[in-house]
Amino acid sequence: MVDGVTGVAxxxxxxxxxxxxxxxxxxxxxRGSTLFMLGAYYxxxxxxxxxxxxxxxxxxxxxx
Numbered sequence: 001m002v003d004g005v006t007g008v009a010x011x012x013x014x015x016x017x018x019x020x021x022x023x024x025x026x027x028x029x030x031r032g033s034t035l036f037m038l039g040a041y042y043x044x045x046x047x048x049x050x051x052x053x054x055x056x057x058x059x060x061x062x063x064x
Contacts, residue, residue: 002038003059005029015041025051031060 001007007029015022018041025048026039038058040051 002027002029004057005031006061019043027055
């Protein structure tokens with residue numbers, strides 16, 4: 001859940017352009033008719049935690 005919107009998390013255990021052990025996590029969110037993708041590459045649990053903290057503070061701006 002990101003800013004009240006339920007998403008789907010997708011994770012790749014290997015990243016071809018990353019160092020061995022790098023993972024790729026993407027969160028797909030649909031808000032109205034727009035699809036958003038938020039993501040990060042990470043290697044350590046601490047880096048994943050930082051990404052999760054960023055998701056927890058993410059806010060959508062009101063539409064114009």
